[in-house]
Amino acid sequence: MTWIKPDWPAAENIHAAVTLRTGGSSLGAFQSLNSALHVNDNPETVRQNRKIISQTLKLPSEPVWLEQIHSNRAIKADQCTQIEKADASYTDQAGVVCTVMTADCLPILLAHSNGAEIAAIHAGWRGLLAGIISNAAAMFSNSPPIAWLGPAIGPDCFEVGGEVKSSFASKSAEFNTAFKQKKENAYLADIYQLAAIELAKSGISEIYGGGFCTVTDKQRFYSYRRDGETGRMATLIWRD
Numbered sequence: 028m029t030w031i032k033p034d035w036p037a038a039e040n041i042h043a044a045v046t047l048r049t050g051g052s053s054l055g056a057f058q059s060l061n062s063a064l065h066v067n068d069n070p071e072t073v074r075q076n077r078k079i080i081s082q083t084l085k086l087p088s089e090p091v092w093l094e095q096i097h098s099n100r101a102i103k104a105d106q107c108t109q110i111e112k113a114d115a116s117y118t119d120q121a122g123v124v125c126t127v128m129t130a131d132c133l134p135i136l137l138a139h140s141n142g143a144e145i146a147a148i149h150a151g152w153r154g155l156l157a158g159i160i161s162n163a164a165a166m167f168s169n170s171p172p173i174a175w176l177g178p179a180i181g182p183d184c185f186e187v188g189g190e191v192k193s194s195f196a197s198k199s200a201e202f203n204t205a206f207k208q209k210k211e212n213a214y215l216a217d218i219y220q221l222a223a224i225e226l227a228k229s230g231i232s233e234i235y236g237g238g239f240c241t242v243t244d245k246q247r248f249y250s251y252r253r254d255g256e257t258g259r260m261a262t263l264i265w266r267d
Contacts, residue, residue, distance in 0.1 A: 185252075
């Protein structure tokens with residue numbers, strides 16, 4: 028298994044990784060390190076993949092998996108007793124692994140510079156519009172955290188309708204800069220820029236990562252928009 032290690036100035040006690048699609052046991056459309064149980068892959072194979080992830084990354088505990096629903100609901104990962112419907116999780120406890128799964132949507136990691144608080148966010152355009160970033164950021168008790176943006180659909184591949192642009196523009200005119208018209212009622216959206224604007228609104232100015240494209244990098248990434256039936260990468264963060 029190979030993975031992406033975020034390049035950001037997080038405290039030394041904070042660990043994070045994004046799994047790639049290589050190094051697992053899944054076959055066909057899910058080849059090979061699919062981490063998701065909800066995509067019609069063989070459940071036993073997915074559990075085997077999750078075990079590979081845990082062992083390879085030397086995780087301190089089982090990741091806190093979410094049932095992601097493109098919402099603005101952020102939860103405390105250390106208080107989960109079952110799989111929660113949510114799109115972000117936060118903790119200030121050591122050994123708790125906040126986790127999101129993606130295959131075009133944007134995974135965002137937050138970490139306080141003192142190493143005490145962390146969060147993982149699943150941000151599709153619906154979640155961004157609904158305020159998933161601000162809800163996750165509001166859980167931090169200290170000054171604003173730093174952010175890292177993981178692999179998501181790139182700005183040249185993310186075509187949306189005019190209603191998506193209008194929805195963001197009605198929230199703030201700032202969002203207009205993240206859209207480029209492609210044809211009548213069709214725009215290319217920059218999900219990284221949308222996230223950066225939202226992060227700034229939450230007082231988060233230190234932003235790292237970005238620049239990936241899940242659609243065009245078929246070797247490393249799953250992409251729902253490219254393939255339809257496909258697996259999911261996992262983005263994980265935990266602290267000592």
